[in-house]
Amino acid sequence: MARRTLLSGLPAVTALALTGCMGGAPRRRQIRIATGSRTAVYFAVGTALAGIVEQELPETDAVAMVTAASAENVQLIVDNEAEIGFTQADILVTGATPDPRIAALARVYDDLLHLVVRDEGPIRTLDHLRGRRVSIGARGSGTVVTVRRVLDVAKLTGRLSAVELNLDDSLKALALGEIDAFFFSGGIPVSGIKQLAGKRIVDLSNTVTDMRKRWSDVYVVRDVPVSAYQLPPVSTVAVPNFLVVPRQMDDDLAFDLARMLLERRDVLARAHPAAENLDIRSAVATLPVPLHPGAAEYFKSVKP
Numbered sequence: 001m002a003r004r005t006l007l008s009g010l011p012a013v014t015a016l017a018l019t020g021c022m023g024g025a026p027r028r029r030q031i032r033i034a035t036g037s038r039t040a041v042y043f044a045v046g047t048a049l050a051g052i053v054e055q056e057l058p059e060t061d062a063v064a065m066v067t068a069a070s071a072e073n074v075q076l077i078v079d080n081e082a083e084i085g086f087t088q089a090d091i092l093v094t095g096a097t098p099d100p101r102i103a104a105l106a107r108v109y110d111d112l113l114h115l116v117v118r119d120e121g122p123i124r125t126l127d128h129l130r131g132r133r134v135s136i137g138a139r140g141s142g143t144v145v146t147v148r149r150v151l152d153v154a155k156l157t158g159r160l161s162a163v164e165l166n167l168d169d170s171l172k173a174l175a176l177g178e179i180d181a182f183f184f185s186g187g188i189p190v191s192g193i194k195q196l197a198g199k200r201i202v203d204l205s206n207t208v209t210d211m212r213k214r215w216s217d218v219y220v221v222r223d224v225p226v227s228a229y230q231l232p233p234v235s236t237v238a239v240p241n242f243l244v245v246p247r248q249m250d251d252d253l254a255f256d257l258a259r260m261l262l263e264r265r266d267v268l269a270r271a272h273p274a275a276e277n278l279d280i281r282s283a284v285a286t287l288p289v290p291l292h293p294g295a296a297e298y299f300k301s302v303k304p
Contacts, residue, residue, distance in 0.1 A: 030060075031061070031083045032062075032065055034072070034085035045271055046084075048267055069141040070088045074092065078101050090142065090239050100247060103245055103254075103289070103292035105258055107241070107242050108261075108275065112238050113237040114184045114190065127154065129159075135169075136151075147183045153210035163179065167190070171192050187275075199231070208220065218239050219239055258283075
């Protein structure tokens with residue numbers, strides 16, 4: 001199939017943005033990519049994707065935005081304040097029909113929920129969080145949503161002192177002894193967690209069965225291998241994450257963005273190894289969030 005021309009069929013407002021008005025200088029299109037913390041996976045992969053977009057699409061500026069992550073990213077897409085956003089699947093599909101204003105560009109990899117504690121401390125199981133001061137993730141993040149569900153099935157809601165810190169602040173607070181533990185959901189390895197000295201990661205796998213029953217079958221058990229953090233292996237809650245875009249995004253742009261994800265996967269994987277998991281078979285597995293028609297057309301054109 002011949003590659004479609006990016007400018008063909010653009011809506012009038014987009015065409016105007018590209019060509020300028022009243023004969024003025026052309027305006028450069030902007031692609032804003034809503035990511036997460038600077039030390040987490042979304043930002044690493046999003047920054048690499050921004051570089052690819054600028055290389056491949058003419059008259060286009062792309063930027064990776066630091067955000068609270070999933071929930072905020074979805075809202076930014078809905079509010080037309082971002083063109084691409086990373087998000088956990090449970091933010092999109094649990095408890096309601098997917099927002100018709102949102103479409104998936106691709107499924108990219110799985111986020112693993114980390115419960116990080118000090119190795120010399122007393123916390124060895126999830127239940128040991130009772131009475132402790134714990135960061136449950138930044139407000140507006142997917143981490144907060146998943147953690148509240150973990151605490152619910154573990155009957156720990158209201159049984160600990162919860163604070164809402166982003167990853168960077170959680171790392172600092174744990175190192176200073178200001179908190180006893182923190183949660184963070186991300187693709188492995190998370191660089192900030194990898195660099196943290198004297199840590200332990202707590203197994204969370206016994207919560208997954210109840211989470212699937214109560215909320216969604218997007219939750220699965222995944223292993224955190226020794227190679228990720230040079231720590232004893234544990235298992236935890238995992239949830240797929242998607243790249244999402246506005247449903248009204250031009251089909252040609254969505255086609256090209258999906259193409260870049262697969263054709264330039266090596267660049268994304270150099271930014272973070274989680275992107276190595278991106279392939280056509282997994283990329284199209286976004287239900288019940290529908291693929292954007294432009295992305296679907298691309299994947300159909302390269303289907304093995």
